[in-house]
Amino acid sequence: MDFFPPVNLNPMQSEAIARGLYALAKSDGVHEREAALVASFFDEVGGGAQAMAELERRAPITPEELAALLPEDEQRRLFIKTAILLVWADGEVTPQEGQLLQDYARVFHLDPKVLEQLDTEVKEYLLSQLAHVQNTEATRLVAQKLKL
Numbered sequence: 489m490d491f492f493p494p495v496n497l498n499p500m501q502s503e504a505i506a507r508g509l510y511a512l513a514k515s516d517g518v519h520e521r522e523a524a525l526v527a528s529f530f531d532e533v534g535g536g537a538q539a540m541a542e543l544e545r546r547a548p549i550t551p552e553e554l555a556a557l558l559p560e561d562e563q564r565r566l567f568i569k570t571a572i573l574l575v576w577a578d579g580e581v582t583p584q585e586g587q588l589l590q591d592y593a594r595v596f597h598l599d600p601k602v603l604e605q606l607d608t609e610v611k612e613y614l615l616s617q618l619a620h621v622q623n624t625e626a627t628r629l630v631a632q633k634l635k636l
Contacts, residue, residue: 491569491609491613492566492569492570493562495562495563495566497533497563497566499533499534500557501557501558501563502530502533502534502535503530503535503539503543504549504553504554504557504558505529505533505554505558505563505566505567505570506526506529506530506533506535506540506543507543507546507548507549507554508549508551508554508567508571508592509525509526509529509567509570509571509574510526510543510544510548511548511549511588512571512574512575512585512588512589512592513525513526513574514548515582515584515585515587515588516582516584516585519577519578521577521578522574522577522578524577525570525573525574525577526540526543526574527540529570530543551588551591551592551594551595551596552595554567554592554595555592555595555596558596564596564598565602565606567592567596568589568592568593568596568598568603568606569606569609569610571589571592572589572606572607572610573610573613573614575589576610576611576614
């Protein structure tokens with residue numbers, strides 16, 4: 489199973505996802521790794537550096553606006569999985585990030601069990617990126633921090 493299966497997005501939806509991710513990062517102060525993840529996503533979908541600068545100046549997208557622009561379940565799941573990756577980018581999920589993530593899930597009408605499943609998938613994906621690490625104690629500590 490692909491962690492990020494292909495999802496059709498038009499340019500407006502791609503920008504909406506980038507705006508949602510940036511709003512999430514901004515909720516507790518943008519960390520360098522969070523900004524890099526948003527910029528990487530936006531660049532991948534055709535945004536680029538100038539578009540990213542514009543995005544940073546815009547008002548944060550509301551969960552309701554994002555839901556209206558992402559009507560399909562697969563688009564919403566893509567956003568939520570990417571958002572979960574983003575909140576873990578700096579190693580800590582703050583209460584502000586957690587609340588905004590919950591707000592997105594609520595307006596997406598995402599069942600709490602599905603949100604929990606997506607959260608687990610993201611954590612397992614993150615942990616799988618450490619499979620080559622020889623320091624098993626460090627890997628165990630990361631798994632413990634991710635509550636796996």
